[in-house]
Amino acid sequence: VxxxxxxxxxxxxxxxxxxxxxxxxxxTIGAQPSRNPNGxxxxxxxxSFTLEIDASGAxxxxxxxxxxxxxxxxxxxLPRTFGGYYSTLESVLERVQ
Numbered sequence: 001v002x003x004x005x006x007x008x009x010x011x012x013x014x015x016x017x018x019x020x021x022x023x024x025x026x027x028t029i030g031a032q033p034s035r036n037p038n039g040x041x042x043x044x045x046x047x048s049f050t051l052e053i054d055a056s057g058a059x060x061x062x063x064x065x066x067x068x069x070x071x072x073x074x075x076x077x078l079p080r081t082f083g084g085y086y087s088t089l090e091s092v093l094e095r096v097q
Contacts, residue, residue: 004050012061015052020065023047 004018011018029043047069052061082089 008050008052008063010063012052014054014060016055017053018050019053020048020050023049 002020002022004020007015007018024044024046026042026044029041045068046066048065049069050063050065051059052063054060
């Protein structure tokens with residue numbers, strides 16, 4: 001996160017500061033169904049954008065800087081409980097956490 005000097009001409013009304021964000025992610029791509037938990041195919045990607053922040057610190061707008069941007073992103077979370085064939089994973093998770 002890098003503070004920007006001055007505000008962009010198209011900044012949202014109420015913006016008092018802007019920050020530039022560089023986000024590096026690694027994600028799976030085109031993985032076919034597999035027993036390998038992550039499909040074995042990854043791609044690293046950097047996204048750049050600005051966030052427009054109001055006087056209370058809330059993000060009220062922003063803009064992409066990079067030409068590359070995701071269509072959509074989601075985060076997978078572990079289920080709260082495992083059942084049936086996978087029920088033994090509960091004890092593994094308890095030891096890890």
